[in-house]
Amino acid sequence: MKQILVKKNIFQSNDDIANENRKILSKKGIFTINMLGSPGAGKTSVLEQIIKSLKNEISMAVIEGDLYTAKDAERIESHGINVIQVNTGGACHLDASMVKEAMDNIGVEGLDFLIIENVGNLVCPASYDLSEDIKITVLSITEGNDKPLKYPSMFQKSEVLIVNKVDLLEHTNFSMDELYKDIKSLNENMKIFEVSCSTGEGIEELSKFLKDSIEEKRRKL
Incomplete structure (x- = not known):
């Protein structure tokens, strides 16, 4: 596993670099997701389940963002997946220049699927285009x-x-009805998957959605 602390290019905007990255990814037909969420939401656990479901069918790599450590990247690497750790040195998000350097280091030739696991944060990562096809929270x-x-x-x-x-739903006061109502008021087209990494619930449906999306992008080459 490679580990890099990238230096930002102050002469280009994030969107300019993101567009350059997107051209490379699109030319190679690589479906790319930007996985977002709070610390402790279980992004890495979900990612591990996706990897288990798809790694024998899909060529994939992971760019793992974190403030300082490589703990999540080590978990991903244990599944036999090519992964590169990007430490932001305290910044609360990844940006396109960091993704560019990670792409250069990890090598994207022959990939079908690139997963960017962003730094745990529900605020600033939403504002940065990382050349992804979709954002997943x-x-x-x-x-x-x-x-x-x-x-x-x-x-x-x-x-x-x-x-x-x-x-864990029955052990909390979480209201699924209220969640769906609020989500639809913000983003009526948002696709929602209910999953459990402990029981495996919903993982097959999520993996099928991703596989179909990967194959659809490959067909456009």
């Missing part, structure tokens, strides 16, 4: 169902919501 039952209205930008800009840890 992970929200855990233990966080409460009030998060979409408290942090609307994240949910307005994401195409997919993964509601994680649904096996």
Whole structure:
């Protein structure tokens, strides 16, 4: 596993670099997701389940964002997946220049699927284009169902919501009805998956959605 602390290019805007990255990814037919969510939402656990479901069928790599450590990247690497750790040195999000350097280091030739796991934060990551095809936000039952209205930008800009840890629902005051109502008021086209990494609930449906999206992009080459 490679680990890099990238230096930002101050002479180009994030969107300029993101557009350059997108051209490369589109030319190679690589479906790319930007996975977002709070610390503790279970992004890495969901990612591990996706990897288990798809790694024998899909060529994939992971760019793992974190403030300082490589703990999540080490978890991903244990599944036999090519992964590169990007430490932001305290910045609360990844940006396109960081993704560019990670792409250069990890090598994207022959990939079908690139997963960017962003730094755990529900605010600033939503504002940065990372050349992704879709943004996916992970929200855990233990966080409460009030998060979409408290942090609307994240949910307005994401195409997919993964509601994680649904096996804990009966032990909380989380209201799934209120969550759906709030999500639809912010983003009526958002696709929602209810999953549990402990029981496996919803993982097959989520993996099928991703596989279909990957194959659709490959067909456009």
